[in-house]
Amino acid sequence: MKKVLITMMALTLSLSTLAGCSTKAPGDPAKTPVAAGKAKYAIIVKNTGNPYNEKEMEGYKKAIAEIGGETILKAPDQPTAEAQIQMIQELIAQKVVSIAIAANDPDALQPALKKAMDAGIKVISLDSAVNAQSRLVHVNQADPNAIGRVEIETIAKMIGGKGEIAILSATSQATNQNSWITVMKKTLEDPKYKDIKLVKVAYGDDLRDKSVSETEALLKTYPNLKGIVAPSTVAVAAAAKVLTDKGLKGKVQLTGLGLPSEMADYITSGVSTAVHLWNPMDVGYLAGYASDALVKGTITGKAGDKFKAGTLGEKTVITVGDGTEIMLGDPFEFNAGNIEQWKTVY
């Protein structure tokens, strides 16, 4: 009697899940999802609690609102690929028409993103790329060569051309970070930087407290450290705070990629005399229009495709490496001269 009842328990469990379901064999080539009402465009950023990511989402939302769609914003609470994989699956189930993702790992998302593309969803990456097989096109904020080079040029000028420097990065797998670091290392091989030595690449994981402790560790382990390059808005703000608190302004130079709103005080005080960035809202905005162009069929992600990106004008798809990308522009320097006007913009 008990066994019968227990079997009934198990059956009720499975039946309650499948009740009213529509079954589809996995791998069924589905048609482009037809959404009832507004089409849903989704963006997944690296993690929450990061003003840079939030501005990207803002820009994306603005673009999608302009074209008349509905935006879904997703951000994991930890900058991990596992969380993003789960979000991709949830978005596939919601039948979105396009996914724009800033990846926490270039390769780990491939199986999930491939499933999305098989379901008819247009997948692009922005800011931090996924590998070329996982996406149709990548929206890049600026040429990584330009970014890496300008970082080294800036820090070299600040420390007077010689000394030890360290790099304080975000997470160790982030595609964008690694491409910039590679360029920085290559730039350092140039004979004019022969007196500058890169002693360490530390990872702050784009988390404030970890970035702070990594900075402190750098200062302790390398007492002769002359400069820190922090190509992450969280890292450069954290390092600036540590240098200010420890009174190391002028002794250890700092530059990196920083939001003018966060770095304004430090630029004025001289802890970091210059940082670079681009407008993250524009990155999101461009990604929004790119997604729309793919969904409407204006472009397919192949090199040479052209489309109009709202107020940013016309953009062309170019080949980079084994994939295609859309460039936003060049990095912009924020220094004491212009920080006042930019710190309220973003």
Next chain:
Amino acid sequence: MSMKQRIIIDKRQTTLKSFFFQWEWLLILIFIIMTLVNGALTPFYLNANNLIGATMTFLDKAFIVLPMAFVIILADIDISVASTVALSSVIMAVLYNSGMPMGLAMIVCLLVGTLCGFINGILVVKFKELSSIIITLATMIIFRGIAYIILKDQASGKFPEWFNFLGWGYVGVVPLILIVFIICAVIFTFILTKTAFGRRVYAIGSNPVASRFTGIKVDKIKVIVFTLTGLMAGITALFLTSRMGSTRPNIATGYELDIITMVVLGGISTAGGKGRIYGAIIAVFLIGFLKYGLGLFNVPAQVLLIIIGLLLIIAVMIPNLKLKKIKLRR
């Protein structure tokens, strides 16, 4: 004087009412309500394809829920499981990338997990004055620390194509991971409910001192249970690494909380000796689908944590509420 015959019942009388007032039925009820609510609120939920696909997200940690049920019935706890997963995965990746064949690396992954569990077991048994939470707290830090020493902050991966099949593959319409989980669930349920070993686990949980005096080899059983937990952590490492395609020292962070939540929600009391493994299995799917459903509504990640936390508190509170008329049988 006539001797009144006293009948001492050897089994509790099972009336239909007492059967349905079981913890597990409550869980099923919540599950059904959740399914109906989710289905009503969004048309995307009730899609068999998606739901089965969604199981692949949470089933990797479900493997550890099975032996963890044993551990908690023993009135112990093991919070080092996530670190064991990370360490096993990291060692497997590093060995594979140094030339070891993948099959062998996978076996090493299981061995590392088993060894970590064995170490936990020996320590718990040898240092009886220290409770298992303290010991596994220490091993939690040590195991993950070793993983960090091996890989620093880097990732390691580039596994062969076929390795993906573990975490993503289907056998027909059913994901491979679901099949393996069902097999493991059946095995563990059998051990707990139908073998003497299982009964002894309950006995030790109810009253360790009396068990020892009855001749039950308490130490040996504890070591076996912790070792099993380590082995299942190794299996989780295999599936998780396969789903990710690469590994880092910080994977599976926070897994132990999810796993213990699933066990406790399943009706297994942390005081030991009570609870049934069916509850834990139902709780796995309950929490898994709840997270998935909330994700479909794009609930922010932080709110999700609050909801799961509340669920856990309620799960612990309800059995302790002395409701006069209704006593939930566990």
